[in-house]
Amino acid sequence: GKVRLIFEDGLGLVDFHLSNRTCILLISEADLVAGDEFKRRLVRFRNASSLRGIVIVEKTQISDQYYLGVQKLVVLELGMVLLPVANQGEASQLIIQLVSFCVREQSRDRSANPFLCKQRAQLAEPAMLQTVQQIPGVGKTKALLLLQQFGSIHRLCNASINELEEVVGQTVARQIYTF
Incomplete structure (x- = not known):
């Protein structure tokens, strides 16, 4: 599938959004060596966000000495997922795989991605629309929703009560x- 990439400058504490529930925070080798600022950022994220955070950390020969402390903070104290990578190229490949996974997951639940355009209600044939409106309790709006969801009167008639409840x-x- 095709993934549309959106660049956003004001993500705050987050580096990448995978979905409306999951995001990535990237800790580079330079961040690890530079000091504790990345730790404050992680703690602020955990305290301020209900998103599920995945932390990708660049684990190299230089940053290896800091990894154990980062692992303890991220996994044990903050309860987040930690994924080590060897370099930024590997980080980009991992992010691509995570995006692909999220796209597959979201294709099962189209409403999960706030960036996907909602499908516009296709104008139903006037005769079909009028027919569905003859059902007690169904006006024009609900008739359009039902036809958009089920596509035909035949599928509407064969829908379970649970499927109907989700729509109306x-x-x-x-x-x-009962009609």
Whole structure:
């Protein structure tokens, strides 16, 4: 599948958003060697965010001495996922794999990605729309939603009560089901 990349300057503490629930924080070799600023950033993220954070850390010969402390902080104290990489090229490959995984997961749940454009309700044939509106409790708006979800009157008639409830709510779903 194709992934549309959006560059955003104001992500704050986060480096990459994979979905509306998961993000990546990247700790480079330079961040590790430079001091504790990355630790403050991780703690601020954990305290301020309900997102699931994945921390990617560049583990090299130079930064290896700091890795154990980072691992303890990220995994044990903050309860986040830690993924070590050897260099920035490996980090980019890992991010690509994580994006691919998230895209596959989100294809199962199209509403999960806030960046995906919502499909516009296709104008149903007037005769089909009028027919669905004859069902008690179904007006133009609900008729459009039902036709958008089920595509045809045949599929609408064969829908389970649970499928109907997801679109129009419990009361109207029962009216449709008994109709």
